[in-house]
Amino acid sequence: MQDDLEALEDRIARLRRSVRAAMRRRDSARVKELRAELRRVERAWDELADALERDERQQPSAPEPARPPGPLVPAREHVHQVLTLLGVPAAPKLIGAVHRAFFPGELPASRLASLRRDEERSFRSSPGARPYYLCPALTSDLLAPARGLVTVSSWPLEHRIIGPLSPRVDFLRAAVAVADAAQRGLHETPDTERLLRSFAVSIPGATPRGTGPIDPGLLTRAAEAEIAVHLDADRQARAAAADRARRRLDETERLFGTKLRAIPGKTAQG
Amino acid sequence: MDSLNTRLAALRGGTSPVGFSARTIAGLNENPGCARRALLDASGADKDRIGARVGFPGRFGQSPFALARGRVFEEQIKANGAAQLLRLLREKLGLTIEEAAYLPLEDVGDNTGRELRARHTTAQLLRAAREGDDAGTLFDHPMLRLRVAGCTAYLEPDLVAFQVGGRFHVVEIKSFAVIDGQVDGEQVTAAARQAAVYVLALRELLADHGLDPETVSHEVLLVTPADFTNRPVVSLIDVRKQLAAVRRVLARMSRVETLLDALPEGVSFDLAPDDDGDPTRDPAELAAALHQIPARYRPGCRAHCELAAFCRDEARCADSLDVFGPAVGGMLGGVDTVCAALGLAEGTRAPAEDEAEIARALRHAETLRSGLG
Ligand code: SF4
Numbered sequence: 048m049q050d051d052l053e054a055l056e057d058r059i060a061r062l063r064r065s066v067r068a069a070m071r072r073r074d075s076a077r078v079k080e081l082r083a084e085l086r087r088v089e090r091a092w093d094e095l096a097d098a099l100e101r102d103e104r105q106q107p108s109a110p111e112p113a114r115p116p117g118p119l120v121p122a123r124e125h126v127h128q129v130l131t132l133l134g135v136p137a138a139p140k141l142i143g144a145v146h147r148a149f150f151p152g153e154l155p156a157s158r159l160a161s162l163r164r165d166e167e168r169s170f171r172s173s174p175g176a177r178p179y180y181l182c183p184a185l186t187s188d189l190l191a192p193a194r195g196l197v198t199v200s201s202w203p204l205e206h207r208i209i210g211p212l213s214p215r216v217d218f219l220r221a222a223v224a225v226a227d228a229a230q231r232g233l234h235e236t237p238d239t240e241r242l243l244r245s246f247a248v249s250i251p252g253a254t255p256r257g258t259g260p261i262d263p264g265l266l267t268r269a270a271e272a273e274i275a276v277h278l279d280a281d282r283q284a285r286a287a288a289a290d291r292a293r294r295r296l297d298e299t300e301r302l303f304g305t306k307l308r309a310i311p312g313k314t315a316q317g
Numbered sequence: 318m319d320s321l322n323t324r325l326a327a328l329r330g331g332t333s334p335v336g337f338s339a340r341t342i343a344g345l346n347e348n349p350g351c352a353r354r355a356l357l358d359a360s361g362a363d364k365d366r367i368g369a370r371v372g373f374p375g376r377f378g379q380s381p382f383a384l385a386r387g388r389v390f391e392e393q394i395k396a397n398g399a400a401q402l403l404r405l406l407r408e409k410l411g412l413t414i415e416e417a418a419y420l421p422l423e424d425v426g427d428n429t430g431r432e433l434r435a436r437h438t439t440a441q442l443l444r445a446a447r448e449g450d451d452a453g454t455l456f457d458h459p460m461l462r463l464r465v466a467g468c469t470a471y472l473e474p475d476l477v478a479f480q481v482g483g484r485f486h487v488v489e490i491k492s493f494a495v496i497d498g499q500v501d502g503e504q505v506t507a508a509a510r511q512a513a514v515y516v517l518a519l520r521e522l523l524a525d526h527g528l529d530p531e532t533v534s535h536e537v538l539l540v541t542p543a544d545f546t547n548r549p550v551v552s553l554i555d556v557r558k559q560l561a562a563v564r565r566v567l568a569r570m571s572r573v574e575t576l577l578d579a580l581p582e583g584v585s586f587d588l589a590p591d592d593d594g595d596p597t598r599d600p601a602e603l604a605a606a607l608h609q610i611p612a613r614y615r616p617g618c619r620a621h622c623e624l625a626a627f628c629r630d631e632a633r634c635a636d637s638l639d640v641f642g643p644a645v646g647g648m649l650g651g652v653d654t655v656c657a658a659l660g661l662a663e664g665t666r667a668p669a670e671d672e673a674e675i676a677r678a679l680r681h682a683e684t685l686r687s688g689l690g
Contacts, residue, residue, distance in 0.1 A: 051385040058381075068593050077595075080374045091381040140396060191426030211418035214398025221397075249400035251407065251414065276414050306427055 055092045062088060122158040123166070125150065126181055127199060132233075133224050135217035136184035136196040136209060145225065148242040149233050163197065167303050174298070182302045184209045187288035190296060192304035200302050204292055210284030212277045219277075222246040222253070222270040226263035246270075322468060324577055325360040330587020334361025337470035342463070343510035343559075345566045347621040352576050353612040354622055359468070359573045362586045364623035370588060370596045371604040373626035383492075390492040391475065394540060394549055399455050402488070402540065405551045410538075416454040423458035431471040434460035439522060446485075446528050461518035465570055474515045485533040487515045490540045505539070505554065512537040513559035517567075535560060576610075584609050 062085040069077040129145045130137060137145075139159040146154045166180045180200040183192035187210040198207040209217075225246060229239055243261040247253040253269035255262050292301055326334075341358060348354060357364050368375050394401050398419040406412040423429070425437045438459040445456075461472045474487055489512050493504045516537065520530035535557045543550045584606050588596035607627065614632040618625040661668055661676040662683040668676035 051381070051388065055381055064593060065595055068591075068595050076372060080369060084374075088381060091385075094382050095385055138396065140392075186426075189426045194421060194424065211420055214419040215400075215403070215417040218397040218400055249397075249404045273414060277417060304426075 052092065052095055055088055055095065058088050059085065059092065122154060123162060123181055125152065125154045126159065126162065126197065127179060129154075130181075130197065130199050132228055133221045134206075135220045135224075136193070136198045136207065136213075137217075137221065138195045139197065141221065142197065144238070144242050144245070145221075148225070148236055148238040149228055159197075170302065171299065180302060182207070183304055185288070185292065185304050187211070187213070187284050190288065190292050190300070190305050204289040204301065205282075205285045208285045208288045208292070210281055210288065212281040213285065216274060216277050216281045218246075219250065219270040219274045222250060223267050223274075226266040226270070229263045321574055321577075325468070325573075328356065328360040328577075328580075328585055329362045330585045330589065332363060332366075332586075332588045332590060335363045336361065337463075337465050337468075337472075339472050339474075339511040339514040340507075342465060342470065342472075342514045342563065342566070343507070344621045345570065346510070346562050347617060348613060348615065349566055349569055351611075351613045351622075352579075353607065353610040353624070353628070355570060355573060356576050356580075356610055357586065357624070359465075359570060360586070361468075363588070366588060366596060367586055367603065367607070368624050368627050370598060371600050371607065371627055373624070373630065375623045375626055387490075387492040390542060390547065390549075391490045393547060394490050395457060399457065401549055402455065405540065405549060406538075409551050412454075419455045419457065421457045422460065431460055435462050435471060439526075442485075442519075442522065443526055443528070446523060446532060461515065461522065463514070463518040463521065463567075465567060472515060472518050474512075483532070485519055486536065486538050487512050487519065487533075488538045488540060492542060494542050494545060508539055509537065509554050509556045510559045510563070512539075512554070513556040513563050516556060516560060517563055581609055 062081055066078055066081045066085065069081055125146060126142055128150060129142045132149065133141075133145060142159065143154060162181055163183060166182060169177065170180050170182075178201075181197055182200050184196035184198050185191065185208050186193045187208050190208075193209045196209060225242060229235065229243055240260055243263065243266060244254075247261045247266050247269075250266070250269050250273060252272070253261075253266045255265060296305060337358065345354070345358060354364075357367070365375060398417070403412070403417060407414070420441055422434065422438050422441065425433050428434075438456070438461065441456060442459065458473055458475065461474070463470045463472055475490070489508050491504070491508055516533055516535060519533045523532055524530040535555060537554045537556050539552045539554055540549050541552070542548065586603065586606060587598055588603075589598040591597050604627075607624075608631065612624075612628045612631065614625075614628040618628060622628075658679060661672065662679035664680060
């Protein structure tokens with residue numbers, strides 16, 4: 048949604064430029080038409096901004112000690128905490144949801160987007176200066192950055208690579224991790240139940256009969272049962288890709304992925 | 318073929334081409350007899366901006382708000398390896414637990430070039446088709462190709478094509494609500510038409526590589542939110558009818574060469590954009606170029622063609638009965654202008670031989686009307 052807001056802002060800026068250009072040309076018909084369009088886009092921006100604000104307000108804050116203001120803990124550390132809890136590559140949406148469910152403090156979605164670029168820049172300027180870096184997961188076929196999945200540099204390469212079955216396996220592993228955190232009673236918030244449920248409804252046999260709350264033990268068992276089905280195939284794909292990465296990529300590429308050169312044999316023509 | 322492309326590019330002029338999308342291909346069907354639309358679309362001209370330039374800006378396309386809503390819903394369905402979609406497919410279509418592979422195809426490495434993506438998609442889908450169940454189940458944002466009027470159209474099912482029960486299915490994710498199991502018929506029809514274009518492109522891909530095109534099911538899966546919640550439901554839609562229609566229209570499009578031949582020398586829809594991308598082409602000249610190509614305006618145009626306002630105005634000025642839609646046109650068979658129809662009704666115009674019957678009916682209607690007034 049944030050992206051859409053930005054796209055609309057771009058559009059508004061472009062329309063304003065065009066209005067000015069048309070005014071210079073004294074093309075009043077065009078000015079009228081452009082301004083009508085401008086108003087329409089501005090209205091859409093308002094609606095979207097309202098919707099975003101509503102979403103944000105709906106996220107209930109933790110009941111006990113008031114959340115410490117964001118800047119005290121840098122966003123990267125929040126993300127690191129969440130990823131350590133999950134133990135698998137995760138998309139910003141999931142990172143945000145887990146954070147709300149188990150940790151105090153705010154983790155603004157907008158910070159997540161800029162984080163990855165900052166991390167790579169920081170690594171390139173002084174490699175290894177930080178104890179860990181947040182880096183993208185790598186795709187198993189091209190060893191390129193996988194869209195929108197964040198990992199921690201200190202994890203084994205196999206865990207940072209995404210094969211065809213890995214999105215499913217990692218989702219199930221995340222379910223186990225979240226159920227485990229809930230069972231440990233880790234700083235539960237009203238969002239915890241919602242998070243558990245969002246996992247449970249998509250895993251066969253993970254929701255209890257009737258309307259009761261989600262049973263973390265049942266969720267764990269159901270998730271593990273499905274993990275067992277995919278595990279071998281997933282492990283093989285990841286291990287093979289990790290081997291390739293170790294042979295072919297330098298250290299920076301192993302963390303941040305290769306930039307695509309060519310797919311051998313497939314890009315010969317146009 | 319190349320000379321055809323050159324001629325079409327000349328028609329479009331310096332403006333960058335608007336590619337065909339499944340929506341525009343499906344839209345071609347709406348008014349197949351219209352040469353104006355066929356030529357503009359085949360040349361990749363931007364009908365929306367052309368309409369605006371000649372003084373008829375359209376209110377066309379979805380609102381940015383609806384688009385944003387659609388994207389949010391799609392993201393939700395596809396999040397976490399498309400967990401929500403998998404559940405639907407398992408529960409409703411008996412997809413086995415083993416089949417859970419998810420391949421994002423919206424980029425190849427960091428590269429989002431359409432041709433490269435199309436090749437990548439082809440390789441992945443062929444592997445799945447040849448190797449069976451293990452080689453991938455959910456293909457997110459594949460990039461397909463389809464020949465339209467001698468040009469390559471790139472089609473991106475903003476949705477997922479996947480393999481279930483050994484067949485490929487096109488999945489359309491739409492954010493319009495299914496209320497009490499009922500969906501708005503028009504929206505479903507539109508979705509079915511688009512999906513049919515994807516089915517066709519997928520089938521051609523398989524056929525081109527010596528595989529059975531029927532591996533692609535004619536049943537499309539439509540995923541929509543239930544009632545007013547965000548809970549997704551899936552419905553199966555049979556798109557055989559739409560497929561046949563798309564095939565027909567594509568065959569017709571291949572005759573675009575004939576349409577080009579009929580054009581007077583020097584006709585162009587160039588918007589002559591300046592550095593800001595604003596058109597500088599003289600509107601009157603552009604309008605004149607449009608008038609050179611015969612159109613077939615009908616009220617339905619308003620729902621599917623960006624030039625509707627322009628063509629409607631033209632039809633009105635030309636006094637054409639087309640503005641009243643095909644029903645009226647058909648009723649007055651042979652009489653094609655408003656003037657002629659009124660003349661016959663009022664008896665000021667002598668009917669031609671084949672107009673005698675219509676003239677009698679019109680005069681009768683006129684008597685009734687004046688009796689009322
Ligand atoms: S609006 Fe005009 S160009 Fe478009 S289909 Fe109708 S008649 Fe043809």
